[in-house]
Amino acid sequence: MKRLAYVVALIGGLLVIALIAHTGYRAVLSALTIGGWSLLWLVPYHLCPVGLDALGWRVLVARRDPQGRARLGVLTWIALVREAVSRLLPVASVGGEIAGIRLLILRGMDGAAATASVVVEVLISLLSQYLFTAIGVALLIMLTQSSETTTEVLIGIALTCPAPIIALLLLDNAGIFQRLERFAERVLGGRSRLAQLLSGGATLDQEIERLIAQRWRLTKATFWQLAGMVSGSFEVWFALRLLGHPVSVEAAVILESVTLTIRHLAFLVPAGLGVQEAGLMVFGQMLGLSNDAALALSLIKRGREIVMGVPILLSWQVYETRHIKARRDAET
Template sequence: MKGFVVFAAIAGIALFGGLVAYSGLGDVGSAVAAAGWATLFVVLIRAVVISGCGLSWHLLFPPEHRLPVWVAIGLRFVREGVNTLLPVAMVGGDVVGARLATFWRVNLSVAGATTIADVAIQAATSAAFAILGIGVLMWLHGDGPLVRYAAMGAAVAVLLIAAFFVAQARIGSRLLNALLARLGVKGTATELVERLWSSLAAIYAAPGRVARSTLVHMLVWIAGTFEVQVALHFMGYPVSFAEALVIESLGQAVRGAAFAVPGGLGVQEGGLVALCALFGIPPGPALALSILKRVAELALGLPALIAWQLLEGRRVFRRSEPDDAVTEPRQ
């Protein structure tokens, strides 16, 4: 697995380098310089987007186990930082976030269940956002090869997401327990699986909370469109909101499909070059747009990674206290 990740990273770097060479380093640099204050605006928009994701996660917690909203938002920044800046295949940050939630005396099963549900809802709304982008692209340009390829990709994504939701049903716990039994694992692990799935069932048994979380996630995806619109406007290539939505939605879909490539390096850039070309935007500004997005990831992700290490360090110094991260209080 590590070998594959290394290969994917090398391939992504090579693709990124090839795109820069094809676009012209000077053109890319000029576009980044022309962006100017757009960099700050993109960072601020990204901060709002991640905060919205934190709110969406917060809404999934049952009232008696609810993580404070400011903590949920802060930990969501950590989740995002780990997923975007470390080679963890876009899921390691969610594991870290669930663990850190237990530092605030949230049950481990509840923290894990809300994180699983949050990831599922995020994936579902991401697919819906991509489908919206395909519909807007058809409205702007009519049918074509790109629309058909995007539609096929969206169909595959919907099937995978549906399978993920099915796995969260009781059949998923039975399959996991059967696997653990075959591996000779008994006791605490199987009990934790049962508690985790019970917590998942309780989350989905509250459709109001799930609906509110889903709505916030969808609004967050749409809000991300302003990153594209603002950045391209400052670079001298203004696009309509509809055009920016197509670029953002399908660009996110392309990056999500390449989850094995650390940070989607090269893949995100290639997708944005192809999508921007639909609206007459040259490769240089398209690559500059991707660079601005990566600046936002660094500007927000690096402090989040530092905060993660500070939280873990404080935990080490408090080891003499009862460890609530592995217990199940208030059940």
């Protein structure tokens, strides 16, 4: 699987280089130069959408965390770790979720409860993403007023329908996780170390059933996730303004929804290399955005991910090292 991730990442990287070469690297560099150091403001601002997302996660975690081990600040940091792992490491998009589960367990949460919160949060994110995409599509239709564009986009959004439908079915039928757990045990030849971690007084299936039975928690979590996605549109609006290509708020929402949707659909491509750039160029042209500006916007997003993600990954390693050291000291 790692080899496949490396190969896909290489192909994506080559596609990015090809797009920049085709557009003209001088034009892209010129656009980035216009933005200047002010673009660094996007790094601290990113805490806003991540924090809103963490608020939704906290709603799901709070039921099984009366001691407050996973407070909002902690969950925000873990959310940043999840994002950094998924976008900077060649692990596809599921590696971040596994890291998030591990960090919750290290914070003292029950393994099944921690896993259930992440599983349900991922399912809710599918629904939130679909809602955000629908908003972006509606705005695109309104701004372009092109029947051809409308048909193409509606076909595209129709193709993504299975994702939210599957999410709804899973939320209505948590018993499927029990069958998956039993299947995993048979494949692994008994209860593995992972299965043992997930059995902290209740099965994963039971934890998910209890969590999804509280629909008001799901509604609140969905609201905060959707709010985080909408707030992320400011990053697009602000970056393009600094680049000298100002767009309307509606256009910024469209471009952000396109970026998130493409990265979700291309989850097998590490960091969405190549597909994010191509998508921004295609939809940017519909909104009157030049190719060099669209590529510059994508590179700014990637630059922010690196500037913010590398220190977060280092902090994660420091945390893991301290935990290992503390455990060894306790054993001796």
